[in-house]
Amino acid sequence: MEAVLSVKNLAAYFYTRDRIVKAVDGVSLEIRSGTVTAIVGESGCGKTVTAMSILGLLAFPGRIVAGEILLNGRDLRRLTLKQLQEVRGGEIAMIFQDPVNALNPVLTVGTQMIEAVVCHRRAAGAEARALVLECMGKLGLPAPDKMFGMYPFQLSGGMCQRIMIATALSLSPSILIADEPTTALDVTVQAQILDELCRLKREFGTGILLITHDLGVVAEIADVVYIMQGGLIVESGTVYEIFDRPVHPYTKRLLQSFF
Ligand SMILES: Nc1ncnc2c1ncn2[C@@H]1O[C@H](COP(=O)(O)OP(=O)(O)OP(=O)(O)O)[C@@H](O)[C@H]1O
Ligand SMILES: [Mg+2]
Numbered sequence: 001m002e003a004v005l006s007v008k009n010l011a012a013y014f015y016t017r018d019r020i021v022k023a024v025d026g027v028s029l030e031i032r033s034g035t036v037t038a039i040v041g042e043s044g045c046g047k048t049v050t051a052m053s054i055l056g057l058l059a060f061p062g063r064i065v066a067g068e069i070l071l072n073g074r075d076l077r078r079l080t081l082k083q084l085q086e087v088r089g090g091e092i093a094m095i096f097q098d099p100v101n102a103l104n105p106v107l108t109v110g111t112q113m114i115e116a117v118v119c120h121r122r123a124a125g126a127e128a129r130a131l132v133l134e135c136m137g138k139l140g141l142p143a144p145d146k147m148f149g150m151y152p153f154q155l156s157g158g159m160c161q162r163i164m165i166a167t168a169l170s171l172s173p174s175i176l177i178a179d180e181p182t183t184a185l186d187v188t189v190q191a192q193i194l195d196e197l198c199r200l201k202r203e204f205g206t207g208i209l210l211i212t213h214d215l216g217v218v219a220e221i222a223d224v225v226y227i228m229q230g231g232l233i234v235e236s237g238t239v240y241e242i243f244d245r246p247v248h249p250y251t252k253r254l255l256q257s258f259f
Pocket of ligand 1: 062
């Protein structure tokens, strides 16, 4: 199957006052439909910078200095800001580690979800509301009608993350980028969120880029794994290849510390 998103030789540096931090320095990876692709690596290796670069959200003093980010063959680096904003949240949706703060505290979750749907022209008016409620139902959120009128602070972290996933679902993106989506949640809720990501992949063919340092999560839901160290991909393969026949010494060390 063709890759939906293909990153080629991406380099992203931070130009700080006293030095250049080469956070990402030649990363290539592919994301396919209906597949969970994981990036794994220790803190500071460049996972989030990779995700932010894909989304065009890298902030000053960070800058992409080289590479291509091809979404269905179209280089996102060549788009105008307006075009990029349409891609972001439209074809590529994202969820983050801290779902409570990712939501707007002064709007009800329903209002925010409808805003996303309308902004990306998936539906309008009563249809938008129906779509949002349908997506909440699909994700197994209890009493969507009631939750629709609630504020983020009235919900648990796990519920907020489900709202984020339901929002992503309502936009029917081809790619979902999830940066440590379960780190802030307790273990049972973690498992439910992972189940829901799997459903997104299975039922809607979404290609998921999962960023994590947790090999347990990788073993559970990833199909393809990229091992990252110091701004580089040092090894990649199917989840079976990585767990059964790791080649790179860093991958071997990661696995040893896991088992
Ligand atoms: N604003 C910034 N200025 C300078 N350096 C930065 C900035 N943001 C990130 N970096 C550096 O870029 C590198 C990669 O950071 P990144 O956030 O991508 O790591 P990560 O793999 O996501 O780590 P974690 O697992 O802790 O989330 C790190 O060395 C970090 O110090
Ligand atoms: Mg990170």
